Amino acid sequence: MIASLATLVLGLLIGYMGQRSKFCTISGIRDFFMLKDSFRFKGLLGLIAGSAVGYFAFQFIGGDIPNFPLGMGFESPGIVIAGIVGSMGMGFFSVFAEGCPFRQHVMAAEGKVSSLLYLLGFYLGIVYFNVVTIKWLDLLLRTVG
Amino acid sequence: MKLRLGSNRIFVIGIIMGLGAALVQAYFKVQPPEAYGISFIGHPNDLFVWLTNKFAGTNWPVREVFVIYPALTVIGVLLGSIAAASRNKEFRIQPGPVRKKFLAVIFGFLIANLGLLWGSCPIRTALLVGYGSGIAALALLSIAAGVMLAVTYIRFKAKKGVPQ
Numbered sequence: 001m002i003a004s005l006a007t008l009v010l011g012l013l014i015g016y017m018g019q020r021s022k023f024c025t026i027s028g029i030r031d032f033f034m035l036k037d038s039f040r041f042k043g044l045l046g047l048i049a050g051s052a053v054g055y056f057a058f059q060f061i062g063g064d065i066p067n068f069p070l071g072m073g074f075e076s077p078g079i080v081i082a083g084i085v086g087s088m089g090m091g092f093f094s095v096f097a098e099g100c101p102f103r104q105h106v107m108a109a110e111g112k113v114s115s116l117l118y119l120l121g122f123y124l125g126i127v128y129f130n131v132v133t134i135k136w137l138d139l140l141l142r143t144v145g
Numbered sequence: 146m147k148l149r150l151g152s153n154r155i156f157v158i159g160i161i162m163g164l165g166a167a168l169v170q171a172y173f174k175v176q177p178p179e180a181y182g183i184s185f186i187g188h189p190n191d192l193f194v195w196l197t198n199k200f201a202g203t204n205w206p207v208r209e210v211f212v213i214y215p216a217l218t219v220i221g222v223l224l225g226s227i228a229a230a231s232r233n234k235e236f237r238i239q240p241g242p243v244r245k246k247f248l249a250v251i252f253g254f255l256i257a258n259l260g261l262l263w264g265s266c267p268i269r270t271a272l273l274v275g276y277g278s279g280i281a282a283l284a285l286l287s288i289a290a291g292v293m294l295a296v297t298y299i300r301f302k303a304k305k306g307v308p309q
Contacts, residue, residue, distance in 0.1 A: 001213075001214050002173050002174055003169070003173055003174045003175045003210050003211070003214070003216075004211065004214035004215060004216065004217055005173075005217070006169040006173035006174075006175055007169065007175060007182075007188065007216050007217045007218040007221065008217035008218070008220060008221045009221065010165050010166070010169055010182065010183065010218065010221065011217060011218040011219065011220060011221015011222045011224075011225060012221040012222075012224055012225040012228075013161075013165060013221075013225065014162050014165065014183065014221075014222060014225065015221055015222035015223065015224065015225020015226040015228075015229070016225040016226070016228060016229045017158045017161065017162070017225075017229075018158075018222065018225075018226065019225070019226040019229035019230055019235075020229050020233070021154060021155045021158045022155075023155060023158055023159070023162075025267035025268055025271065025288075026267060026288075026292060029288070029289050029292045030292050030295075030296060033289075033292065033293055033296055034296045034299075034300075039155060040155060042153060042155050042156040042159065043155040043156065043158060043159040044159065044267075044271055045156065045159065046155065046156040046157065046158065046159020046160040046162075046163065047159040047160075047162055047163045047268065047271045047272065047275070048159075048163065048271050048272075048274050048275045049159070049160060049163065049275070050159055050160030050161065050162060050163025050164045050167075050275070051163030051164070051166055051167055051180065051271065051272045051274075051275030051276065052163070052274075052275035052276075052277075053160075053163070053164070053275075054163055054164040054165075054166070054167025054168065054171075054275070055167045055170075055171075055180075055275060055276055055277075057167075058167050058168065058170075058171035058172070059171070063167075063168075063170075063171025063172055064170070064171050064172070064174070064176070065167070065170065065171055066176075066177075066179065067179060068179075068276060068277060069276065069277025069278075070179060070273070070276050070277045070278040070279070070281075071277060071278075071279060072279030072280075073279070073280075074279070074280055075280075079280070080280065080283070082262050082263065083262075083263045083264075083280055083283065083284050083287070084283065084284070084287045085259070085262060085263075086259045086260060086261070086262030086263030086264075086284075087259075087263045087265075087270065087284040087285070087287040087288045087291065088287040088288065088290055088291040088294075089255070089259035089262075089291060090256055090259040090260050090263065090266075090267070090288060090291065091267075091287065091288035091289065091290065091291025091292040091294075091295070092291035092292070092294050092295045093252050093255050093256050093259065093291075093295075094252075094256060094267075094291075094292070095291075095292055095295035095296065095299070096243070096248070096252060096295060097242075097243060097249065097252035097253070097256065098241075098242035098243060099242070100185065100266060100267045100268065101185035101186060101189070101256060101257075101260065101266050102183075102185040102222070102266065102267075102268055104253070105185065105219060105222050105223060105226070106222065106226045107241060107242070108223070109222070109223045109224075109225075109226030109227045109230060109236075110226065110230045110235055110236055110237075110239075111230070111236055111237050111238045111239055112239055112240070112241030112242070113238065113239065113240055113241050113246070114240060114241025114242055114243035114244075114246065114249040115241050115242075115249070116241075117241075117243075117246050117249040117250050117253070118243070118249045118250070118252055118253035119253060120250055120253065121249065121250035121251060121252065121253025121254035121255075121257070122189070122253035122254065122256065122257045123189070123193055123253075123257070124250075124253075124254055124257075125253060125254035125255065125256070125257025125258050125261075126189065126190050126193050126194070126257050126261070127193075127197075128254065128257075128258060129190075129257060129258050129261045129262075130190075130194060130197075130203075130205045130206075133258050133261070133262070137262065
């Protein structure tokens with residue numbers, strides 16, 4: 001229950017801030033490479049810096065931060081392949097969708113129709129993944145290791 | 146409430162998000178896995194799977210922490226964004242950035258599958274980098290490579306004079 005409520009409160013906070021700031025990881029990287037504009041890219045840097053400091057500090061004062069730092073451990077070649085293909089594809093298509101999944105949720109809440117349709121496809125995609133893709137992923141991991 | 150954080154406000158907002166994600170993991174049990182405080186692939190999946198398991202009787206896998214009560218990040222973000230947009234008179238029905246409607250659906254579908262294949266959205270990937278994960282650093286570089294590929298494609302199309 002406490003985890004569920006914590007995600008709701010954190011969601012409210014980042015939803016409000018995300019709408020006001022137009023925070024988007026994908027647009028940050030895109031603008032940096034395409035337009036040499038570092039405004040939104042700073043958000044991504046802040047996220048990495050804030051989390052690194054947060055995990056370090058909370059572990060230091062006794063918070064539950066296990067296995068920090070995670071290090072270079074690669075679980076299996078199959079997971080590395082799936083990770084690279086998945087993340088590269090996500091980066092590629094998110095540029096054409098004009099934003100990362102977080103930004104799409106924010107834009108949908110602003111009343112943008114294309115983002116609402118994106119979310120329709122997104123949640124259909126979740127169903128498809130849990131019914132179909134997960135079986136192929138399982139097969140890949142058993143084949144490649 | 147007006148946010149006045151100066152010219153580097155988005156950097157400060159990134160820091161707040163990172164600290165918030167670390168806080169909910171450290172003291173509010175939002176784990177395992179590690180760095181799961183914010184995930185816009187994992188949490189929507191957990192919420193949707195929780196609802197499907199509850200009401201459609203499926204038995205799809207859901208993260209242990211969200212088996213009894215669901216992840217509510219998505220609901221929070223939608224409510225927070227609606228509140229911010231309404232307060233600032235920015236809430237209105239408008240076409241949005243993707244002109245062809247069916248393409249928006251296709252992009253959402255593909256990104257959900259590709260994101261779940263990696264297991265994280267770009268935000269959680271960045272959180273994992275902050276957690277010191279080597280594979281997440283590789284994934285973040287792959288996301289950047291994917292973005293650069295798309296930018297190269299857009300530039301190529303623009304040179305040829307083909308509308309996007």
